[in-house]
Amino acid sequence: MRRISIFGATGSIGENTVDLIARDPGAYRVVALTGGRNVARLAAQARALGAEIAVTAHDDCLAPLRAALAGTGIAAAAGADAIAEAAARPVDWAMSAIVGAAGLVPGLRVLEQGGTLALANKESLVCAGALVMGTAAARGGRVLPVDSEHSAVFQALRGEDMAAVERIIITASGGPFRDWPAERLATATPEQAVAHPNWAMGQRISVDSASMFNKALELIETREFFGIDPDRIEVLVHPQSIVHAMVGFADGGLMAHLGPPDMRHAIGHALHWPDRRALPVERLDLARLARLSFEAPDPARFPALRLAREVMAAGGLAGAAFNAAKEVALDHFLDRRIGFCDMAVVVEATLARLSGESGLQFAPDTLEKVLAMDHLARQRAREVIGSRYG
Numbered sequence: 218m219r220r221i222s223i224f225g226a227t228g229s230i231g232e233n234t235v236d237l238i239a240r241d242p243g244a245y246r247v248v249a250l251t252g253g254r255n256v257a258r259l260a261a262q263a264r265a266l267g268a269e270i271a272v273t274a275h276d277d278c279l280a281p282l283r284a285a286l287a288g289t290g291i292a293a294a295a296g297a298d299a300i301a302e303a304a305a306r307p308v309d310w311a312m313s314a315i316v317g318a319a320g321l322v323p324g325l326r327v328l329e330q331g332g333t334l335a336l337a338n339k340e341s342l343v344c345a346g347a348l349v350m351g352t353a354a355a356r357g358g359r360v361l362p363v364d365s366e367h368s369a370v371f372q373a374l375r376g377e378d379m380a381a382v383e384r385i386i387i388t389a390s391g392g393p394f395r396d397w398p399a400e401r402l403a404t405a406t407p408e409q410a411v412a413h414p415n416w417a418m419g420q421r422i423s424v425d426s427a428s429m430f431n432k433a434l435e436l437i438e439t440r441e442f443f444g445i446d447p448d449r450i451e452v453l454v455h456p457q458s459i460v461h462a463m464v465g466f467a468d469g470g471l472m473a474h475l476g477p478p479d480m481r482h483a484i485g486h487a488l489h490w491p492d493r494r495a496l497p498v499e500r501l502d503l504a505r506l507a508r509l510s511f512e513a514p515d516p517a518r519f520p521a522l523r524l525a526r527e528v529m530a531a532g533g534l535a536g537a538a539f540n541a542a543k544e545v546a547l548d549h550f551l552d553r554r555i556g557f558c559d560m561a562v563v564v565e566a567t568l569a570r571l572s573g574e575s576g577l578q579f580a581p582d583t584l585e586k587v588l589a590m591d592h593l594a595r596q597r598a599r600e601v602i603g604s605r606y607g
């Protein structure tokens with residue numbers, strides 16, 4: 218039986234992972250499940266899968282979690298340290314599906330004990346790509362992509378020589394505001410931003426898709442995952458979200474990965490890799506789809522992609538700063554304290570402020586450095602918001 222843990226079990230990726238695991242309960246021994254405020258769901262998952270321990274991120278959720286698990290023998294714990302401790306329990310495979318930079322430490326703990334980390338939490342690579350990949354290499358761990366584009370690239374690269382790769386193209390749906398003129402974008406509300414046209418996802422990544430910050434994070438994720446020069450990574454808007462990525466080779470061949478917008482494909486691929494097993498996803502009917510379209514992204518309405526390229530050029534801890542500033546800006550947009558287009562303004566101004574201080578140039582090679590920059594960038598982003606938006 219494979220020992221597995223799921224970090225962020227109560228979220229969109231977590232639920233899809235639980236769905237796959239629950240279809241073959243005899244194959245897995247579930248060690249740890251973690252969640253945030255949704256303790257009723259976390260307890261139900263822990264009971265259904267017979268987990269060893271369930272951990273909530275929030276201390277004030279511990280009492281209801283304990284109550285929901287009473288009499289089961291399943292341990293309960295709370296807090297970021299408890300999640301990190303649960304992640305240090307040896308497993309063969311773990312899903313990293315906490316949202317935001319909070320996903321970094323549990324993923325590192327899994328890799329430190331030589332486990333396989335299925336990585337949905339793209340923020341880990343944006344903040345600390347060198348540290349994450351370096352830890353995996355040093356400790357015999359492995360990182361498998363779960364983000365749909367990166368899973369697609371990984372599959373297209375199977376058996377290929379990276380030296381023959383000319384370019385990687387990741388697709389972007391364009392989100393709910395793909396056709397909106399700039400003046401209208403400024404009026405976009407959180408409710409409109411979360412209404413993704415193709416994917417059912419958590420609130421934060423849905424807003425990031427609308428602003429293209431999701432694709433900006435994914436550009437950096439591509440660089441860190443596949444070690445490819447940023448000049449060779451392209452973003453292509455593809456409103457149908459059927460082609461997830463393409464890899465172009467030196468001989469001009471272009472390998473595309475197609476699939477329905479269902480994350481159980483990418484999760485299942487990472488779960489069963491290196492095997493391919495049957496998965497409960499729809500089989501594409503291309504004749505019915507009839508048309509797949511592509512267009513270039515608009516840098517004027519969606520400046521996040523330009524910012525990501527500037528971050529990659531800057532290197533060092535710029536990725537950690539970028540992600541932290543984006544998380545703060547997103548919180549303020551969700552709280553209606555800044556507008557939709559202000560998110561990019563805040564991120565750019567925060568990076569500009571930090572570039573005048575020391576720290577951004579340090580390599581992201583220790584957790585302490587990464588967390589210190591994360592903390593500083595959040596502080597600077599709040600100062601930017603305070604000075605610009607009162």
Ligand SMILES: NC(=O)C1=CN([C@@H]2O[C@H](COP(=O)(O)OP(=O)(O)OC[C@H]3O[C@@H](n4cnc5c(N)ncnc54)[C@H](OP(=O)(O)O)[C@@H]3O)[C@@H](O)[C@H]2O)C=CC1
Nearest residue numbers: 225227228229230252253254255274315316337338418419
């Ligand atoms: N959803 C998708 O299809 C895709 C998601 N991803 C990435 O996967 C990750 C998860 O996304 P998604 O599942 O949509 O997100 P959700 O918001 O649906 O779920 C997030 C999970 O993390 C928990 N959580 C929230 N904050 C914290 C915290 N501070 N500490 C510990 N746990 C916390 C939540 O708990 P609770 O809900 O109980 O409060 C929940 O279990 C993100 O990094 C996202 O970018 C990548 C590709 C596709």
Ligand SMILES: CC(=O)[C@@H](O)[C@H](O)COP(=O)(O)O
Nearest residue numbers: 364365389390391392426431
């Ligand atoms: C499912 C997935 O991988 C998301 O990251 C997806 O890419 C979001 O859609 P966008 O292409 O709109 O960002």
Ligand SMILES: [Mn+2]
Nearest residue numbers: 364365366435
């Ligand atoms: Mn993606």
